[in-house]
Amino acid sequence: MLEGFLQQYLRLYRPLISSLNELLGKYNLSYSLWQVIYYIKHHGPSTLVEIAKRYSVEKPTITRRVSCLEDLQLVEKIESRDRREKLMQLTPKGEELYAACRKEISNLEREILEKLSENELQSFFETLSKIRQQLAEKEGKQK
């Protein structure tokens, strides 16, 4: 019964990420850029290290993503006491784009999940989160 769990889980990844990238592509974004916008929107002005930690990627990855978003004028740096760090916030244009994409992503989610009951969804969420915890513990042990 357990066997094949990972297969089942991973099989969904490619179709989901391509749906998202197709959607976000219309705004010159990709899911990896969206993650940064999403993080800043939900945590307020953020440093690159914060964002990197959240998504378990290295700093250079976030440097790249952020500089790309700067080029698109969707985020901007604001002053902070610590002059090493780069505190980023959304520009008005960034806020607009967030709202537009948020709407479309929610529609996509609704479409994909429409056949599922409230209970099913609830329990799916919980399972995901338990697995994440378990994985985190496992990682923790290895160090």
Next chain:
Amino acid sequence: MLEGFLQQYLRLYRPLISSLNELLGKYNLSYSLWQVIYYIKHHGPSTLVEIAKRYSVEKPTITRRVSCLEDLQLVEKIESRDRREKLMQLTPKGEELYAACRKEISNLEREILEKLSENELQSFFETLSKIRQQLAEKEGKQK
């Protein structure tokens, strides 16, 4: 409630795929190579197009994966009536490696899922499969 579903789902991907790749790396494999071995093991001698369809990737992707597995002497071509196609099967070495990896992957799955009840798992599987169906329908419509 719906909002953020995708985030939750996708957040698990990186840690899972890296656990797997770490595990498979010990055998000079990666998850994408493993998929091919897995497919052939479970479907018998297979053509590249079959494999490509199953994983929703393009043909050149599978050409690359397969030729890599040939270099590792894990798969080999067998004759088929249709001389255009390349029917691949596992070599004895490939079978051995399948068994070894299968064992380790099952252990990993057990570790990750140990805290979940039979019911929880069952319903998680079902939800995954419903979502996949829904997505397939959606794709179908677009064509």
Next chain:
DNA sequence: TGATATAGTTACCTAGGGTAACCATTTAAA
């Protein structure tokens, strides 16, 4: 027999992330 479809390959390109080495600034310690 000729047109069309199918299986596979090659060459080229892109996205996305990691590592190592490096600044600049801040914090802690001597």
Next chain:
DNA sequence: TTTAAATGGTTACCCTAGGTAACTATATCA
């Protein structure tokens, strides 16, 4: 307070993995 260590960020270089277009070889259908 001056020096050493830690932290935030960037740069350069490399790797993995996949897509597209163009092509060959074979098979099928009209």
